[in-house]
Amino acid sequence: xxxxILTEPGSIESRDIPVPEPSEGEVVIKVNTxxxxxxxxxxxxxxxxxxxxxxxxxxxxxxxxxxxxxGVENFREGDQVMGVHSAPCMECRxxxxxxxxxCEVIMEKxxxxxxSEYLLLPSNxxxxxxxxxxxxxxxxxxxxxxxxxxxxxxxxxxxxxxxKSAFIAGAxxxxxxxxxCLKREGITVIVSDISEERLAxxxxxxxxxxxxxxxxxxxxxxxxxxxxxxxxxxxxxxxxCTGLKSVxxxxxxxxxxxxxxxxxxxxxxxxxxxxxxxxLHYDELTIMGSFHYSPLDVRTxxxxxxxxxxxxxxxxxxxxxxxxxxxxxxxxxDGKGIKYAxxx
Numbered sequence: 001x002x003x004x005i006l007t008e009p010g011s012i013e014s015r016d017i018p019v020p021e022p023s024e025g026e027v028v029i030k031v032n033t034x035x036x037x038x039x040x041x042x043x044x045x046x047x048x049x050x051x052x053x054x055x056x057x058x059x060x061x062x063x064x065x066x067x068x069x070x071g072v073e074n075f076r077e078g079d080q081v082m083g084v085h086s087a088p089c090m091e092c093r094x095x096x097x098x099x100x101x102x103c104e105v106i107m108e109k110x111x112x113x114x115x116s117e118y119l120l121l122p123s124n125x126x127x128x129x130x131x132x133x134x135x136x137x138x139x140x141x142x143x144x145x146x147x148x149x150x151x152x153x154x155x156x157x158x159x160x161x162x163x164k165s166a167f168i169a170g171a172x173x174x175x176x177x178x179x180x181c182l183k184r185e186g187i188t189v190i191v192s193d194i195s196e197e198r199l200a201x202x203x204x205x206x207x208x209x210x211x212x213x214x215x216x217x218x219x220x221x222x223x224x225x226x227x228x229x230x231x232x233x234x235x236x237x238x239x240x241c242t243g244l245k246s247v248x249x250x251x252x253x254x255x256x257x258x259x260x261x262x263x264x265x266x267x268x269x270x271x272x273x274x275x276x277x278x279x280l281h282y283d284e285l286t287i288m289g290s291f292h293y294s295p296l297d298v299r300t301x302x303x304x305x306x307x308x309x310x311x312x313x314x315x316x317x318x319x320x321x322x323x324x325x326x327x328x329x330x331x332x333x334d335g336k337g338i339k340y341a342x343x344x
Contacts, residue, residue, distance in 0.1 A: 002344070004115035004325055007054040009047045012326050022069035025123025027130070029081060033139040034114035034342045035060040035316075036328055037147060038172060044329045049269075056113030058342075059085035062133060062142035066118060072126060082142035082305075083121065083130035084149055084298055086110040090124075100294040101153060115325060117344040128295045134306045140316050140341045141305060144177075148301040148312070149293035151177040154262045156297055157288070160185045163236040167191075167226055167254050170241030171198035171210075173315050173338050174264060178239050179205055180310040187237075190229055192222055195335055201314050226254050234259060241265050249273045257283040264290050315339050 001019045006012055022028050037060055043051040051057050062082045065075050075081065088095050088103035095103050111121050121130060133142045151174060166182050168175045171193035182189050183206040190209040191202040199210045211225055226235055234256035240247055243265030252261045252275055279285065293301075304310050317337030320328045321344075328340035 001117040002322070003056055003113060003117070004058065004322060005054050006043060006051065006057045009043075009045060009053075012044070012329075014323060019066075019118050020120035022067050022072075022120065023123075024070045025072060025126060026069040027065055027072055027075055027121050027126050028067040029061070029063040029119050029121065030066040031061055031114060031116060031119055031344050032063040032080075033061070033143045034058045034116075034322070034344075035140070035143045036332060036340045036342070038174065041329060041332050045333060050107060051112065056116060058115030059110070059112055060143045060146045061085075061114035061119055062139040062145075063119070069123075075126070075130065075132075080133040080135075080139075081130055082133045082145050082302070083125060084146040084293070085112065085114070085125065086292070087122075087124040087128040087295065098294075101292040101297075106292065115322060115342060117322075129298045131302050136308070137305055140319075141312065143341070144312050144315065145298065145301055145305060147173060148177055148305065148310075149298045150174070150290075151181055151264075152301045152304070153293045153297045154264070154288065154290040155181060156294070156300070158237075158260065160187070163187055163260075165190075165230055165235040166237040166239060167222065167235045167251075168239045168241060169247045169251055170265060171195065171202045172241060175239070175241035176202060176205060176315055176338065177310075177312065178241060178264070179207055180312060182237075183207075184304075184310055188229065190222065190226060190235065197336070198338065201338065204314055205311075221250075222254065230256070236260070237262070239264060243267050245271050245273055249275070252276075252279075252285060252287060255285060258285070259283075260286040260288065262288055262290055316341055319343060 002014050005015050042048050065079045086106050088100040089105050092104040165188045167190045188208045191207040193199050194213045237260050238251045238254045239262045240251040241264050315338045319341040322342045331337050
């Protein structure tokens with residue numbers, strides 16, 4: 001089979017390797033669709049600590065079962081499936097506290113290599129985070145299960161009935177999925193980004209207010225738009241989806257007293273930001289990080305996709321043959337498109 005290998009930042013090659021054989025509890029899927037994502041783009045442009053080089057990459061997938069290992073009962077050859085690339089061990093200290101997204105070995109047993117003809121899924125993924133694809137959604141939509149699970153995660157800890165207004169910094173694929181989740185709850189959403197193309201998509205997906213560039217060094221701030229939309233009170237929820245230090249810092253300034261800030265976009269290790277302690281304390285702000293997902297989040301995301309509770313079709317900007325993967329990444333590098341579907 002052909003597998004795409006990231007040899008070093010900016011360099012991709014296709015290699016001919018044997019089709020994997022599933023061991024006990026494992027399955028092999030024939031990939032139908034793999035999607036690009038921000039983590040893959042970062043790895044392509046400058047490397048990523050969670051993606052070894054040279055090595056396979058890609059982790060958003062859908063396809064059909066081509067082989068099963070001993071003991072697999074819920075799946076058989078030919079089943080159309082959708083899943084994610086990781087699952088908790090259920091045995092470590094964090095899993096025992098039901099903090100499954102923080103499992104101590106969750107990143108050690110992940111399945112990378114969706115940019116390939118076949119993908120081997122470990123037994124923990126098969127047990128907890130692999131699902132039958134319903135016939136009412138396509139393979140590209142099904143492959144969105146992993147990023148949507150990440151987006152669903154912070155809302156599992158929030159009472160969204162108390163959220164009437166929200167601000168999202170960043171209209172990339174993650175920001176747009178946050179938008180879809182919030183509009184599903186009837187929340188008024190303000191979205192900013194530096195890309196007019198992405199803002200136009202946010203408008204199509206139901207954003208109530210959109211504006212270009214919320215970075216303080218741009219000379220444009222969202223304060224007057226947020227104040228006008230909330231009668232000067234500030235939003236109930238601010239969601240950071242850029243991974244920029246400056247936006248992490250300003251995201252907390254847009255919420256009302258008692259408001260919540262979700263810091264979703266990952267910054268490089270060692271990054272530091274500071275907040276006004278007086279406001280954090282006396283305005284009783286909640287600032288929360290968000291990482292990965294639990295099996296419950298994956299099941300929630302699966303239901304949302306299967307029952308079409310959210311429409312994420314605008315996120316798929318085009319389709320390429322797997323051999324042309326570098327073209328897709330160059331478009332993303334140039335800020336063109338949201339996500340691309342890759343077909344073996």
